Amino acid sequence: xxxxxxxxxxxxxxxxxxxxxxxxxxxxxxxxxxxxxxxxxxxxxxxxxxxxxxxxxxxxxxxxxxxxxxxxxxxxxxxxxxxxxxxxxxxxxxxxxxxxxxxxxxxxxxxxxxxxxxxxxxxxxxxxxxxxxxxxxxxxxxxxxxxxxxxxxxxxxxxxxxxxxxxxxxxxxxxxxxxxxxxxxxxxxxxxxxxxxxxxxxxxxxxxxxxxxxxxxxxxxxxxxxxxxxxxxxxxxxxxxxxxxxxxxxxxxx
Ligand code: PEP
Numbered sequence: 141x142x143x144x145x146x147x148x149x150x151x152x153x154x155x156x157x158x159x160x161x162x163x164x165x166x167x168x169x170x171x172x173x174x175x176x177x178x179x180x181x182x183x184x185x186x187x188x189x190x191x192x193x194x195x196x197x198x199x200x201x202x203x204x205x206x207x208x209x210x211x212x213x214x215x216x217x218x219x220x221x222x223x224x225x226x227x228x229x230x231x232x233x234x235x236x237x238x239x240x241x242x243x244x245x246x247x248x249x250x251x252x253x254x255x256x257x258x259x260x261x262x263x264x265x266x267x268x269x270x271x272x273x274x275x276x277x278x279x280x281x282x283x284x285x286x287x288x289x290x291x292x293x294x295x296x297x298x299x300x301x302x303x304x305x306x307x308x309x310x311x312x313x314x315x316x317x318x319x320x321x322x323x324x325x326x327x328x329x330x331x332x333x334x335x336x337x338x339x340x341x342x343x344x345x346x347x348x349x350x351x352x353x354x355x356x357x358x359x360x361x362x363x364x365x366x367x368x369x370x371x372x373x374x375x376x377x378x379x380x381x382x383x384x385x386x387x388x389x390x391x392x393x394x
Contacts, residue, residue, distance in 0.1 A: 141178075141366060141394060145350050148306055148373035149390050150182035150205055150267060151380025152235060152354075162189035163196055168383035170200045177201065178394045179373070182233050182267075183380070187221055194229045205233035205267065208241060211254035213261075223262035234259050235375070236266045237293055239312045249292025256293065260301045267306040267352070267375065268293050270333075274313035282311075283332055290336050299345045302337070307351045308375040309333060314355025316377055323364045323371075326353045330370035359388035366393040 141147070157165060162185045173181055184205035185193050194204055210220035226234060236259065237252035252268065259266040270289035272282045286309070294302065309329050311321050321329075330351050337346035353365050354375035365371055374393070379385040 141363075143366075143372065144369075145348065145372045146180055147178070147366060147393055148180040148182065148350050148352060149393060150184060150233065150235070150306075150308075150352065150373070150375050151386050152207060152238070152375055152377050153183070153185050153381060154207065154240075154377060155186055156381055157185060157189060159189045159192050162186075162193050165381070165383060166193045166196045166202075169202060169386065170197065172383055172387040173202060173390060174200075176390060176394070179390055181390060184233070184235055190226070190229045190231060194231070198230075203232045204230060205235060206231050206264075207235050207238070209234050209236075209255060209259065209264070211251060211258050213258065223258050223264050226264060227262050231264065233265045233267055233306070235269065235308075237269045237289075239269060239271055239310060239315060242269075243312075249289055249295075252293040253295040253297075256305065257296055257301075260297070260304065265304050265306060267308050269308045269310050269354070269375070271310040271312050271315075271355075277311065277313065282329065286329060286333065287336055290333055291340065294340065299341050302341050302345050303348045305349065306373075307333060307349060308354050309351060310354035310375060316356070318356050320356045320358075320361050320365075321353070323361075323368050326365060327368035327370055330368065334370050357389060359385055359392050362389045362392045 182205045256266045272285040350372035352373040357374040
């Protein structure tokens with residue numbers, strides 16, 4: 141597939157996989173995707189499996205991501221993990237502001253922007269998630285909601301930091317539901333976000349930022365979604381837990 145930006149496809153394993161299970165999945169993906177150079181592939185295991193998977197992936201082209209991090213660098217923050225701790229395990233990416241964290245941990249755009257800045261300070265690339273709920277879409281508020289999240293979550297980033305960041309548009313109604321946004325619905329919001337990035341940063345920065353689509357991406361719909369002009373990859377939940385289904389999403393996107 142001839143794309144303006146290199147595709148980036150990330151698997152969000154969420155709270156799944158013991159260390160032993162994570163290693164089996166990671167080894168399988170390493171084998172399955174050995175030849176893939178055209179796409180940046182990222183896997184995001186739970187914290188407990190990061191160290192083992194990191195060692196396993198040393199000789200692989202698959203990069204490691206975390207699913208969250210603290211906005212603070214160290215200190216009395218029980219239960220939190222700092223960006224520097226992730227870097228120590230050769231983690232390169234971190235998912236921030238996933239809708240599940242926005243919903244269950246009540247993460248705000250302001251907090252997400254602090255985390256994004258802390259990630260960059262530690263040379264971690266944030267994957268910043270935004271997306272509307274079904275109610276918001278049905279009441280015609282998609283653009284307003286996405287604009288507020290994009291502006292708030294990326295506040296304070298420099299142009300260089302923005303270029304090194306990844307955005308993920310994930311309509312909440314499509315996450316884990318089997319309902320995928322149509323490729324046109326997704327493309328429309330991606331184009332809207334890119335226009336927004338022009339106004340927040342500039343044309344060049346906006347052209348370079350990769351925007352992933354997330355929400356029930358599967359091998360069967362990956363090609364059409366990735367074929368859209370402003371869709372530069374995918375953030376995959378459920379289908380990233382299986383070697384064959386994640387591998388096929390990537391192969392079908394090339
Ligand atoms: C996600 O959680 O980021 C996601 C897109 O999940 P799923 O692919 O299962 O819809």
